[in-house]
Every structure is written in structure tokens, then in C-alpha cells.
Amino acid sequence: MSIEVEVNENDLAEMVEQVWESYLDPEGVSPLIPTYDENQPSEVHSSVSITGSWTGYIVYASSVQAARRAAGAFLAMEPDEVGDEDLSDVLGELANIVGGNVKAMLPPGALLSLPQVVLAPEATARFPGTERISGVYGMWEGEPVSISMWQSRGDNKEGAE
Numbered sequence: 001m002s003i004e005v006e007v008n009e010n011d012l013a014e015m016v017e018q019v020w021e022s023y024l025d026p027e028g029v030s031p032l033i034p035t036y037d038e039n040q041p042s043e044v045h046s047s048v049s050i051t052g053s054w055t056g057y058i059v060y061a062s063s064v065q066a067a068r069r070a071a072g073a074f075l076a077m078e079p080d081e082v083g084d085e086d087l088s089d090v091l092g093e094l095a096n097i098v099g100g101n102v103k104a105m106l107p108p109g110a111l112l113s114l115p116q117v118v119l120a121p122e123a124t125a126r127f128p129g130t131e132r133i134s135g136v137y138g139m140w141e142g143e144p145v146s147i148s149m150w151q152s153r154g155d156n157k158e159g160a161e
Helices: 009-024 064-075 084-104
Strands: 044-051 056-062 116-118 130-140 143-152
Touching: 009 064, 009 084, 009 130, 009 143, 044 084, 056 064, 056 084, 056 130, 064 084, 064 130, 064 143, 084 116
Parallel strands: none
Antiparallel strands: 044 056, 044 116, 056 143, 130 143
16 A cells, blocks of 8 residues: 655645746746646646555646647747657656656655656546646646646545555
8 A cells, every 4th residue: 555645735836846947937937827726728738657655647737839838948949840749758758857756755665657648638638546636737828737646546545445
């Protein structure tokens, strides 16, 4: 059985802010503006799973335009120069970076998967047997972006038998 997660919403927000400042907005001119809306729409997403001492997912989701902007910033390209392969690589890397930071805060024994990327509406992404436990939700230059944590329902104390 896995442990209760030790990463809270403030920890996740700090990780996202560090990623934002390091990779997506190093000049500090386009911050992610919090909306606190966990139901905002997304068109693309990437995820990594963590197994072992904790079981769940880290999910990065956004509009296609925000994803292209992120890939452009990450790769030092203009958003309209970003191809689907670039988009997929960067979305996977963003989930991987945040997932690696979450993993580092967990007790030993946590393993991080390779990223999975879906360039389709979030409705196609399902994480059966999980519940969202934390998230950072915002708008980036008018486009929705979210980074959320999903925990296996069997891993929380209330769901344990």
C-alpha cells in the first residue's frame, strides 16, 4: 500500500512557478494568472505516472494555442513554427519536469514513468480509479493551462480497507 501524499497544493504551485520562470517566461512578462477553476477546458495534455511509495499522475493540460506558445518558448521558436512533434516533446517534458519534482518530495521507492502525450481534447484522457487531489489552474495570455495531481483511490486512507 502506498503512503498518503506529502506534496500539497502550495508545493505544486511553487514547482509550477519555477518551471514557468525557468522555461516558459524567463523575462517575467507573461505569467500564469491563477483562475482556481479546475473545470477549465483543455485541448491537449501530457501526463506521467508515479508508482511505488505513492501511486498517481501528474497532468499538464492546456489549449492548443497555449501548448504551441509553451513549445515555442521552450525551444526558442515562434509558436507558428512549432510542429506536432515539437508540441508533443515539450508537453511531455513539462509533465516530466513537474513529475520529477513531485517524485523528489516523496519517500524512497517512487518511480516515474515516461510521459504520455495526447494531442486531443481532455475528454479522451481518463485516469480510472483516481481522484484529483491538487492542481494549479490559470490563464496564460488568455489561454487555459492546468497542472494537476491525481491519486489512486486505493492509496488514500479513507479508501483503504
